[in-house]
Amino acid sequence: MLDSGSADAPLTLCPNGKASIECSHCKVRALSLCSALEPDELEAMDKLARHVVFEKHQTLFSQSEAAESVYNITAGSVRLFKLLPDGRRQIVGFALPGDFLGLSLSERNAFTAETLSAASVCQFPRVAFSDLLDAKPHLLRRLHDMAGHELSLAQDQMVILGRRTAEEKVASFLMGLRKRWARIDGSTVRAPLPMSRQDIGDYLGLTVETVSRMMTKLARDKAIVITPDGVRLLDPARLEALSET
Amino acid sequence: MLDSGSADAPLTLCPNGKASIECSHCKVRALSLCSALEPDELEAMDKLARHVVFEKHQTLFSQSEAAESVYNITAGSVRLFKLLPDGRRQIVGFALPGDFLGLSLSERNAFTAETLSAASVCQFPRVAFSDLLDAKPHLLRRLHDMAGHELSLAQDQMVILGRRTAEEKVASFLMGLRKRWARIDGSTVRAPLPMSRQDIGDYLGLTVETVSRMMTKLARDKAIVITPDGVRLLDPARLEALSET
DNA sequence: CAACGCCCTTGATCTTCATCAATGTAACAA
DNA sequence: TTGTTACATTGATGAAGATCAAGGGCGTTG
Numbered sequence: 001m002l003d004s005g006s007a008d009a010p011l012t013l014c015p016n017g018k019a020s021i022e023c024s025h026c027k028v029r030a031l032s033l034c035s036a037l038e039p040d041e042l043e044a045m046d047k048l049a050r051h052v053v054f055e056k057h058q059t060l061f062s063q064s065e066a067a068e069s070v071y072n073i074t075a076g077s078v079r080l081f082k083l084l085p086d087g088r089r090q091i092v093g094f095a096l097p098g099d100f101l102g103l104s105l106s107e108r109n110a111f112t113a114e115t116l117s118a119a120s121v122c123q124f125p126r127v128a129f130s131d132l133l134d135a136k137p138h139l140l141r142r143l144h145d146m147a148g149h150e151l152s153l154a155q156d157q158m159v160i161l162g163r164r165t166a167e168e169k170v171a172s173f174l175m176g177l178r179k180r181w182a183r184i185d186g187s188t189v190r191a192p193l194p195m196s197r198q199d200i201g202d203y204l205g206l207t208v209e210t211v212s213r214m215m216t217k218l219a220r221d222k223a224i225v226i227t228p229d230g231v232r233l234l235d236p237a238r239l240e241a242l243s244e245t
Numbered sequence: 246m247l248d249s250g251s252a253d254a255p256l257t258l259c260p261n262g263k264a265s266i267e268c269s270h271c272k273v274r275a276l277s278l279c280s281a282l283e284p285d286e287l288e289a290m291d292k293l294a295r296h297v298v299f300e301k302h303q304t305l306f307s308q309s310e311a312a313e314s315v316y317n318i319t320a321g322s323v324r325l326f327k328l329l330p331d332g333r334r335q336i337v338g339f340a341l342p343g344d345f346l347g348l349s350l351s352e353r354n355a356f357t358a359e360t361l362s363a364a365s366v367c368q369f370p371r372v373a374f375s376d377l378l379d380a381k382p383h384l385l386r387r388l389h390d391m392a393g394h395e396l397s398l399a400q401d402q403m404v405i406l407g408r409r410t411a412e413e414k415v416a417s418f419l420m421g422l423r424k425r426w427a428r429i430d431g432s433t434v435r436a437p438l439p440m441s442r443q444d445i446g447d448y449l450g451l452t453v454e455t456v457s458r459m460m461t462k463l464a465r466d467k468a469i470v471i472t473p474d475g476v477r478l479l480d481p482a483r484l485e486a487l488s489e490t
Numbered sequence: 491c492a493a494c495g496c497c498c499t500t501g502a503t504c505t506t507c508a509t510c511a512a513t514g515t516a517a518c519a520a
Numbered sequence: 521t522t523g524t525t526a527c528a529t530t531g532a533t534g535a536a537g538a539t540c541a542a543g544g545g546c547g548t549t550g
Contacts, residue, residue, distance in 0.1 A: 082400065082401075082404050082490075084404070084408060084489070084490065085489055085490075088408045088409075089408070090403055090404040090407045090408045092400045092403050092404075104389070104390075104392070104393025104396060104397075105389070105390070105393065106390075106393050106394075106397070110396075110397045110400055111400065133386070134382070134386070137379070137382035137385065140382060140385055140386060140389060141378070141379070141385060143389060144349070144350070144385060144388060144389045144392060145349075145350070145351075147349070147389060147392040147393065147396065148349025148350065148351050148392065149351075150396055151349060151355075151392065151395055151396050151399060152349075152351070152355045154396060154399035154400060154403065155327065155337045155355055155356065155399060156327075157403055158335055158337050158399065158402055158403065158406060159327050159329070159335040159337075161403060161406035161407045161450065162335045162406045162447075162448075162449070162450030163329060163333045163334070163335045163447075163450060164329075164333075165536080165537095166536075166537065196496095196497065196498090197497075197498065197499090198497085202407075202408075203407075204407070205406065205407030205408060206537080206538090207537075207538060207539080208497085208498080208499095209498095209499080209500085209537090209538075209539080210536090210537060210538075212498060212499055212500080213499080213500080213537090215498095215499095216499075216500085228546095244329070244330055245327075245329065245330075410506080410507095411506075411507065441526090441527065441528090442527075442528065442529095443527085451507080451508090452507075452508055452509080453527090453528080453529095454507090454508075454509080454528095454529080454530085455506090455507060455508075456528095457528060457529055457530085458507095458529085458530080460528095460529095461529075461530085473516090
């Protein structure tokens with residue numbers, strides 16, 4: 001895990017002018033990229049930053065369009081997907097608070113990003129961000145490490161999509177999501193599900209109905225409890241067994 | 246496509262001492278990473294390089310082991326896969342001549358790499374390569390761009406695994422492979438298949454039998470011709486339609 | 491509060507692909 | 521040559537998950 005040492009130091013740098021304790025931007029950035037920055041570099045980042053609030057189901061950016069910005073999700077969550085011409089949809093990931101989008105700095109967006117709920121986003125112009133990187137090689141290095149991690153996650157997802165049963169897919173999904181939430185809210189058993197069953201299905205290569213049936217099955221088996229906002233994991237060992245690598 | 250301007254200039258730098266026209270190392274590196282290098286940087290690279298020949302079905306490196314090297318495949322091809330404890334296998338990619346492995350520079354290997362045929366590999370110690378990058382930020386930048394491209398390919402593969410039928414999967418696979426061979430041998434219709442049907446199945450989330458049936462179907466429909474060493478694409482338009490994004 | 495829409499769940503049936511089994515084919519060795 | 525082995529193909533059957541259909545919970549809106 002990344003240390004959060006730089007989280008409270010540069011209070012005044014938050015682009016929206018609030019104290020960090022109130023500012024989701026400053027609060028979460030300690031979780032990922034910005035903890036690698038020196039104060040002067042943070043300042044440079046913040047000069048570029050623009051804080052934007054999106055409503056539910058709004059599009060941050062679309063597949064194939066020219067990439068304009070790098071995004072840091074500071075609150076809310078986002079679905080990332082590709083569409084086939086006939087309407088089939090594959091969700092390639094979900095972005096949670098603290099996650100970055102567009103760090104590969106490619107010219108065009110590889111997928112569409114839509115908010116699942118109201119969301120706050122810290123946006124940096126791609127070109128300016130790219131220039132900053134050229135001036136700060138160690139930041140680029142950090143970025144490259146993050147890209148390697150992302151690639152590794154994508155390959156794990158290939159295993160899930162290609163070689164796991166419906167029940168294993170849902171179990172792996174819940175475990176994976178729980179671990180990501182743990183970094184954000186510290187909970188070891190709660191996994192809020194801001195996305196619909198349809199979204200989960202499009203992420204796992206299943207239909208809504210199958211996702212629903214597998215969730216019901218896991219609940220019947222006392223592995224999880226389904227709550228209005230997501231699930232609580234009753235038997236992580238059982239889920240772990242279903243999703244073992 | 247990358248230009249090959251630096252392909253023939255630094256002839257003497259080839260680590261195995263042959264002239265470039267005979268040296269698969271020098272011939273292929275123009276295709277990817279090394280075309281971004283200045284002569285002095287190429288020299289630095291070559292000082293690190295070790296040229297190794299592997300036999301068929303040998304392991305280059307294994308999943309979870311400490312990553313020792315960066316690899317440039319100069320001849321032959323390689324399968325990259327992850328295993329589940331119960332033996333299910335997901336191939337996450339195939340490496341062809343000119344491809345690099347281990348450029349993410351992570352501490353541990355994310356997958357196992359095994360040769361499909363006899364293969365020549367140019368190997369660089371990971372740590373030394375990493376140090377070189379720290380000294381050459383523009384090379385790191387180039388690497389990061391390549392990582393972004395790889396991530397994008399991984400996401401395309403997620404769409405194939407999650408949302409395509411067996412026939413579409415096989416068609417996309419053949420088209421994708423043909424495009425990669427085109428960069429190597431220039432052919433627009435030939436797609437050699439150094440991997441077995443089992444390998445293709447483990448790449449596409451299918452069984453051997455289904456792969457075989459779909460190949461037969463495509464051949465019956467006059468979209469491809471099956472040859473001893475691979476396939477010839479008779480009707481690329483039909484295959485394209487099956488694999489349209 | 492009633493009506494509507496949206497999402498989730500559940501059941502019945504169908505399709506695709508996996509599984510099981512047999513046969514075919516090419517490379518290689520004795 | 522024949523036997524052996526590994527891989528590919530083909531057919532018959534089965535099962536996982538998709539599809540089709542209906543109903544239920546819940547928040548929103550008039």
